[in-house]
Amino acid sequence: RTKELGKNSYSFYEPNLRTATSREMQLEQSLHRALEQDEFILHYQPRFDLKTGAIAGVEALIRWDSAEHGLVSPQEFIPLAEETGMIVPIGERILRKACEQAKRWIDAGKPPIRMAVNLSLLQFKQVHLVEQIASILEETGLPGRYLELEITESVASQNEKAVAERLREIKELGITVSIDDFGTGYSSLSYLRQYPLDVLKIDRSFIRNLVQSPDDTAIVKAIIAMAHSLHLSVCAEGVETEEQLVFLRDHGCGEVQGFLLAKPKPAEEVEHILARTITYPVHAAS
Numbered sequence: 626r627t628k629e630l631g632k633n634s635y636s637f638y639e640p641n642l643r644t645a646t647s648r649e650m651q652l653e654q655s656l657h658r659a660l661e662q663d664e665f666i667l668h669y670q671p672r673f674d675l676k677t678g679a680i681a682g683v684e685a686l687i688r689w690d691s692a693e694h695g696l697v698s699p700q701e702f703i704p705l706a707e708e709t710g711m712i713v714p715i716g717e718r719i720l721r722k723a724c725e726q727a728k729r730w731i732d733a734g735k736p737p738i739r740m741a742v743n744l745s746l747l748q749f750k751q752v753h754l755v756e757q758i759a760s761i762l763e764e765t766g767l768p769g770r771y772l773e774l775e776i777t778e779s780v781a782s783q784n785e786k787a788v789a790e791r792l793r794e795i796k797e798l799g800i801t802v803s804i805d806d807f808g809t810g811y812s813s814l815s816y817l818r819q820y821p822l823d824v825l826k827i828d829r830s831f832i833r834n835l836v837q838s839p840d841d842t843a844i845v846k847a848i849i850a851m852a853h854s855l856h857l858s859v860c861a862e863g864v865e866t867e868e869q870l871v872f873l874r875d876h877g878c879g880e881v882q883g884f885l886l887a888k889p890k891p892a893e894e895v896e897h898i899l900a901r902t903i904t905y906p907v908h909a910a911s
């Protein structure tokens with residue numbers, strides 16, 4: 626349980642090669658206050674089951690409404706939070722909020738759905754991660770089967786035995802584990818058979834030109850086929866057109882997430898559609 630992760634990993638980060646801009650330094654300084662002032666909120670983006678059209682879950686996506694900087698995109702501040710280690714306390718706060726929200730929806734009689742939360746590599750490496758998750762589930766009263774944790778392929782590059790053991794402990798809590806941005810990170814696929822995983826989330830970059838680009842089409846088909854033979858589910862991210870949706874449905878992709886179906890929204894706006902079933906795709910592909 627206290628085994629170290631990352632013994633065999635190398636850091637290619639060269640501090641001297643990159644100079645923080647003044648904006649970055651200002652944001653970094655504000656991150657601490659943001660946590661104290663509770664400036665982080667969550668938006669939720671639904672994810673749909675392509676067979677039934679029902680909402681299968683929502684992904685919690687962090688938003689920072691900063692008193693000093695206005696709305697700051699996670700694409701800008703998450704990398705800074707990772708560099709400074711602030712992602713650890715921020716991530717813990719976010720996980721708690723997401724679990725509280727999921728429990729609130731269950732208690733309000735909404736159809737049971739999974740709450741997916743992004744977990745940074747640095748969080749994953751925390752020695753007490755599993756205990757922390759377990760106590761958040763206990764304190765919020767959310768059964769583990771309603772929680773999904775999204776990790777990236779960067780986790781796979783860490784000490785293999787330690788990662789496998791940690792994933793098993795996470796799964797013992799009933800939690801679903803998915804690989805986010807699949808296809809963009811780690812170069813070896815061997816981790817797919819070493820680790821107890823449930824879902825591959827195909828990165829948006831492969832979906833963007835789906836159908837038009839023969840290469841992307843081939844890659845997406847191959848990922849779906851591979852996932853199925855490994856008994857993993859597949860979720861496609863960044864679905865923006867009906868053409869992409871129809872293609873994914875016809876090629877056996879299980880779940881989809883994207884602006885075509887729903888954008889990330891505050892809890893009050895999402896809860897109205899939790900019982901909704903999509904009518905897409907309404908017609909069969911020709």
Ligand code: C2E
Nearest residue numbers: 686687699700719743744745863864865882883884885889
């Ligand atoms: P991600 O986990 O891959 O999340 C999906 C991102 O794609 C979200 O961006 C979402 O708004 C966006 N997206 C969804 N559907 C579409 C679409 O159809 N088209 C396009 N163009 N974009 C779509 P967002 O919310 O800006 O988050 C960006 C990234 O920041 C996330 O990528 C994730 O890596 C990170 N992030 C967000 N929230 C958290 C968090 O709570 N913790 C951690 N560690 N990372 C987070």
Ligand code: MG
Nearest residue numbers: 684743775805
């Ligand atoms: Mg994600």
Ligand code: MG
Nearest residue numbers: 805806826862
């Ligand atoms: Mg993703």
Ligand code: MG
Nearest residue numbers: 806828829862
């Ligand atoms: Mg992505």
